[in-house]
Amino acid sequence: MNRVKATSLPGTLSFRFGILGAMVTDLFVAALGPLDLKPKHVGMLVLLDTGGPAAQLEIARTMGVAPSLVVSLADHLEKLGAIQRVRDAADRRRQVLSLTDQGRDLLAAGLAAANRLDADLAEPLSEQDRKELGRILGILAAEAGLPH
Amino acid sequence: MNRVKATSLPGTLSFRFGILGAMVTDLFVAALGPLDLKPKHVGMLVLLDTGGPAAQLEIARTMGVAPSLVVSLADHLEKLGAIQRVRDAADRRRQVLSLTDQGRDLLAAGLAAANRLDADLAEPLSEQDRKELGRILGILAAEAGLPH
DNA sequence: TATTGTTATACTCTATAACTATA
DNA sequence: TATAGTTATAGAGTATAACAATA
Numbered sequence A, B: 001m002n003r004v005k006a007t008s009l010p011g012t013l014s015f016r017f018g019i020l021g022a023m024v025t026d027l028f029v030a031a032l033g034p035l036d037l038k039p040k041h042v043g044m045l046v047l048l049d050t051g052g053p054a055a056q057l058e059i060a061r062t063m064g065v066a067p068s069l070v071v072s073l074a075d076h077l078e079k080l081g082a083i084q085r086v087r088d089a090a091d092r093r094r095q096v097l098s099l100t101d102q103g104r105d106l107l108a109a110g111l112a113a114a115n116r117l118d119a120d121l122a123e124p125l126s127e128q129d130r131k132e133l134g135r136i137l138g139i140l141a142a143e144a145g146l147p148h
Numbered sequence C: 001t002a003t004t005g006t007t008a009t010a011c012t013c014t015a016t017a018a019c020t021a022t023a
Numbered sequence D: 001t002a003t004a005g006t007t008a009t010a011g012a013g014t015a016t017a018a019c020a021a022t023a
Helices: A013-035 A039-051 A056-063 A067-079 A101-121 A127-143 B013-035 B039-051 B056-063 B067-079 B101-121 B127-143
Strands: A083-087 A095-099 B083-087 B095-099
Touching: A013 A039, A013 A101, A013 B013, A013 B039, A013 B101, A013 B127, A039 A056, A039 A067, A039 A083, A039 A095, A039 A101, A039 B013, A056 A067, A056 A095, A067 A083, A095 A101, A101 B013, A127 B013, A127 B127, B013 B039, B013 B101, B039 B056, B039 B067, B039 B083, B039 B095, B039 B101, B056 B067, B056 B095, B067 B083, B095 B101
Parallel strands: none
Antiparallel strands: A083 A095, B083 B095
16 A cells, blocks of 8 residues: 655645635635625535435535524525425424525526636646546545535 | 536536535644644744745735734744744844744644545545646646645 | 424634834 | 734624424
8 A cells, every 4th residue: 555645734635625625615705706605505505406305404414514504594595586495294393495496597607607617727737637637526526425 | 728517516626626625624623633733823834834934924915814813823833832933133023933843843743644634535546546636736736826 | 302493692713903113 | 104013803604502393
């Protein structure tokens, strides 16, 4: 087993992932501004899109955030008309969230913003490197349990 | 010019960078806990290490944070004995920060933590993919102006 | 009693504004 | 008057704890 260790902190994957991730997030926040969304709102839309309707507590667990945060994210998305909240008739404690057509439109707008950002981000890379980066990040994302 | 666009948000580089970056940062925070450091403290140590002694305002500009934040980061690092604050004799308004031997030790401990994290992070990747990822992140890091 | 969602409260991080010392 | 640093204050984001409704 190979153990290549970086000899300086800026050379580590961790350092680079942390800082580049924060930069990308800042840019994404700016790009989402006109849509009145934050990254966590988009994350919730993605979850409802890929996993289908879900109760708030399920969402909290999947996203790894507090249930109280799901309440305010859902409040906002409901106000935008992006999701519907329906009480589960079988268990009236559950609020089942589902994507509306407007929500799907918002998600598409978020995707467009991310694709524009991707183009900027990948600008210094060769075509080959872009493909490689996408493939390798895909492996790490799958390992981390992110939706595809 | 090629324009491969992702068809789903979780497939974008931006989404993956943002979420993986946040996950790695959380893990890094946990790993730094015993050292009584946060990622921004480490960032400041890295800057003093790679760029040599610098005034607080220079650091604020390079790190892209408010000068008042540099004050509290420097307060903490000074309390730990990791940096020295010396008034510039030529311009007594400037506080010049420099790394101490203890600071260099802390930095080495932070590097060790990052290397351990890197090993976990890269675990699902082939040897070839690890190299590729390191190389490509290096390009992006350089483009973003990170220290090497 | 246990669970789902909600509300109330508090904590962390960081920025902006006001202030002090020096130029 | 302008600049470096500091202190005071405020805002964003999110968690924890208390509470209400339902099981």
